[in-house]
Amino acid sequence: MGEIKLKKDTLIVSETNDKGIIIYANEEFCKISGYSKDELIGQDNNIVRHPDMPKETSLELWNAIQAGEIWNGIVKNKTKNGDFYWLNATAYSSLDAKGNKRYISIRIKPTDKEIKNAILLYGLSE
Numbered sequence: 001m002g003e004i005k006l007k008k009d010t011l012i013v014s015e016t017n018d019k020g021i022i023i024y025a026n027e028e029f030c031k032i033s034g035y036s037k038d039e040l041i042g043q044d045n046n047i048v049r050h051p052d053m054p055k056e057t058s059l060e061l062w063n064a065i066q067a068g069e070i071w072n073g074i075v076k077n078k079t080k081n082g083d084f085y086w087l088n089a090t091a092y093s094s095l096d097a098k099g100n101k102r103y104i105s106i107r108i109k110p111t112d113k114e115i116k117n118a119i120l121l122y123g124l125s126e
Contacts, residue, residue: 012029020046055065065092087108087109088114091103091104
């Protein structure tokens with residue numbers, strides 16, 4: 001499948017509840033992933049996790065944000081039709097107006113160098 005390259009000014013924002021279920025997705029997320037808001041809301045965030053991503057990375061991210069830390073890394077996601085895209089992702093926990101824990105993720109276009117480093121780190125071929 002093919003790679004989708006993000007535009008320089010792309011800003012993908014999503015929010016999950018404390019179980020990792022998507023409760024908010026901005027238009028950019030929908031556009032890049034190929035899913036509508038209705039298809040994303042209520043789904044586990046893993047719906048866009050690419051199989052090339054090591055499970056350890058997802059676990060590291062989840063453990064960090066559950067502990068109240070800010071996590072940042074380069075991630076490979078998959079689209080609805082099987083294409084993929086690279087992201088520079090930052091995720092953190094927050095509380096909603098009712099005091100419920102939620103997780104917010106903000107993603108931007110990574111540099112070519114960041115992608116190359118991630119490919120090496122994850123043991124993938126280019």
